[in-house]
Amino acid sequence: MSIHSVKRHQNHLAWDNSIAPVLHIQSGETVTFDCLDASNGQxxxxxxxxxxRGLVFSQLDQVCGPVHISGAQPGDTLQVDIISVETADWGWTALIPGFGLLHDEYPDPALKIWKIDRAGQFAWFDEEKGIKIPLRPFPGEIGVAPGKDGAFSTIPPYKTGGNLDTKYLSSGSTVYLPIEVKGALFSIGDGHGAQGDGEVCGTAIETPVKATVRLTVRKDKPYVKAPHFVTARAAASPEEYYCTTGVDQDIREASRAAVRDMIEYLGVEHHLSKVEAYMLCSVAGDLRMHEVVDMPNYVIGLMLPKSIFTNAS
Structure with a gap:
């Protein structure tokens, strides 16, 4: 199977279907992306x-790509298998004026530089106080080009992906994205070493990463209208989850969209009626605030444990 690569300089700063692809691949092939951190090297x-204070905001959150996948057509789904995400040996977390859930209460800039222990897969927040952060690297930006013409900022998330900032998209997970343009035009970036749900201050452990993914066009998932994903098993959490997301400017509407998409998924894949699926969402599903700071949109996920499906393969 062919393995391709995209370099750091092959990046762009907007989701725009007019941007020429830097690479053409066949469905099912693997690509490694060498990505700078979200500051674009600043x-x-x-x-x-x-x-x-000196950050050039127009240069933030660049993404590497886009990659054209042969056979991808509007209405298809792009399956993104995240094979590996490798961090640098350093990272940063910052309070950036105007960003974050409490930006009005914390107006002054702040910066923490992390030393990342890649062998041990952790970073000390404060070694003297015994606060140690386990690494769970993932790309904050992962998406395809929108069908609507024009340039759209990489700062917010969209239904086609973008700045999802969802910590579950780590090595071993699978993401499904709705394709709106021929070739899909996939891009990725914004490496994170670790992050909590919501990314409340607006930054995680931001770090350059090398991310390897397999990109496969799916014709059999018409219910994917916003990002879906399947989590990876981990030692700390052996459960796998299937997640649907809602992306909207209103948290309640984003939550409603996530539930609607899960109901449709359960109907197609598990043959449940809409009433049955709605009740199952209530008794077994967990609504999570995945991303709440990259305005104007929020990402809300409904996570359903796969272990409840005892007849599933």
């Missing part, structure tokens, strides 16, 4: 808080 392991 911050380094030697940066100080003064660097936050």
């Amino acid at each position: 911050l380094t392991a030697e940066s100080s808080v003064a660097s936050i």
